[in-house]
Amino acid sequence: MSVHLTTLPVASGNNTSMTYEMCIHSDDPFKFNAYIITYLLVFPFAFLCNTGALLIFIVQGPRRGSSACVVMMNLALSDASFSLTLPVRAFYYLTDGVWKFPDWLCQLCGYSFYVNIYSSIFFLTLLSLLRWLAVTQPLQHSSQVTPTRTMLVCVGIWVFVGAAVSPLLLKGTTERSGSPRCFEPNDDSSRKVLRILNYVSLAVGFLLPLLTIILCYSSLIRHLMAGSSLSSNQSGNSHHHTRKRSVHLVSMVIVTFLFCFLPYHVMRSVHLHADWKKWPCKVTVALRRAVVVTLCLAALSSVFNPLLYYYSAKKFREDIRDVLRSSRSDRPPTGSYRGVTEQLAAGPAVIHSPPLRPPGPNFRYYPRAVTSAPGKKFGAGSPEETRTDRNHGRSTRVPAAARRSVVSPRARADGDDVNGTARCLHETHADLR
Known part of the structure; x- marks a missing residue:
């Protein structure tokens, strides 16, 4: 598995394309080791945390019906489904990059990765919009934002992202060095499709949501800072908790974008441009390794999102306590203080x-x-x-x-x-x- 392609000269004439193909498709041990370690570490945490969060949202959903919970449930579904493909990816790189599964599974693994990346971005953007609307326009939020409408928006996100990434389903395994390979473009036409998809996804799937989040949180922070002095004397405790949850949400979403999604989109675009312009092999190999590192960071977003559920959603923490409490006793969860409030509101107490x-x-x-x-x-x-x-x-x-x-x-x-x-x-x- 040792590779010395970083020192290969770029030949002229007919040997140029052959040498460059060997350069961009080298079996780099750095790539294999990075993917194996990342996928094996991410899989158990991503699968268990997101599956547990999904079950909590489903079980407690009818009692806790809110728009934010609907968005988080879809985000957990996206991360949980993506985590199921990580063992297959790790096994592929453990076998020296030889695909030993059906061709449709190769298509599904590549497709699910990009569906997870961009559905997560859009769900985080929608969650940011809901938080901004709840803080700055509470009357409109309470009258117009409902769980049913939010679910329809989430379904629209699934359909849009799935249709936009569908060209990747046309690309399966390829033959290289006498062995079937996966996650590799097989010809110039496939690379051209990837470049077009990259520019569209960069503009619509990353830059536009990032700009929306920056505008929302800039307005939200200004609103919180302006209202902190006005509400210091009245309902200060409630206002403090609202500000705390908003700050947690702002911090987690921004960290996820800057740490997981931004480096990957930047390095992927530069690498595809270098591939198109046929930059020197040494530069191309360095860029490919940078893409490997940033792709591993993008996969970590499925681990960071459960932290977003816990630290930014008070109801989610209450639901976890309810589930743990009900698991220790035979009686159904009462929702602690919130359950007492609901029972009192239902009728006169004796x-x-x-x-x-x-x-x-x-x-x-x-x-x-x-x-x-x-x-x-x-x-x-x-x-x-x-x-x-x-x-x-x-x-x-x-x-x-x-x-x-x-x-x-x-x-x-x-x-x-x-x-x-x-x-x-x-x-x-x-x-x-």
């Missing part, structure tokens, strides 16, 4: 306070009527008011805070603390005892 004293053998229940003490009116504004127990003839001083602990229907719908309300009611009964 709060049962514990018994005030254990019943004895001579225990009889006397209904207690509470009246105001002589010469004292309720609601006079004093912190404490005196009440008289008719049955026992003693007066009790009831704190005003305990008398006001009444749960209104609106408070129940807003998800007030049920345990705190029950505790206040219990203290009120204890004072009246």
